[in-house]
């Protein structure tokens with residue numbers, strides 16, 4: 001291939017062009033010593049075109065768009081949920097005491113039925129503990145410091161996720177244990193969350209990158225952890241109904 005080279009001294013632009021039977025090529029240099037600025041290849045029939053432009057200095061900028069929706073790290077979890085005991089006991093009118101979980105479970109545990117029909121406001125919040133372990137399917141290496149764990153519930157009417165109970169890993173109520181202390185989320189690591197929220201049976205745990213400011217768009221499938229607390233746990237607590245003594 002023969003090349004035609006032009007030089008424009010005032011602008012330091014040097015352009016080399018050439019072509020073969022099918023394509024033409026243009027290479028442009030700027031500055032001195034020359035720096036590659038542009039490389040362009042076009043087919044003579046106009047159907048193919050490739051253009052590479054290199055910028056530097058003030059023309060180039062690299063920034064993180066932190067208003068992008070938070071995407072979550074893809075954490076594979078085996079989950080467990082557990083409703084913790086309410087501390088202390090309920091005192092019956094006959095001064096017997098029974099565990100708080102026996103209150104309002106449709107079974108007369110006190111003997112005088114005073115543990116039934118108790119105003120819900122009288123019942124202390126119970127502590128729920130959610131926990132999960134990163135299972136062996138987990139492949140993505142994510143720095144522990146790059147994720148945060150968010151807890152919330154979905155508004156059943158608007159289907160918007162409400163992060164009113166969200167918290168960062170490291171808060172006293174949300175923890176991720178880096179089992180091998182390798183700095184990465186890896187199989188065997190586990191998280192736990194405790195809350196006394198009365199809406200705990202609706203709660204859901206999601207993991208997010210912590211660099212982004214926006215939670216819009218919701219998490220992508222695969223890193224949601226649905227905690228099926230409500231029905232299962234409450235059914236278990238209604239053991240008197242299921243398994244009358």
Ligand SMILES: [Ca+2]
Pocket residue numbers: 102103104105106107108109110115116
């Ligand atoms: Ca009862």
Ligand SMILES: [Ca+2]
Pocket residue numbers: 178179180181182183184185186187189
């Ligand atoms: Ca780890």
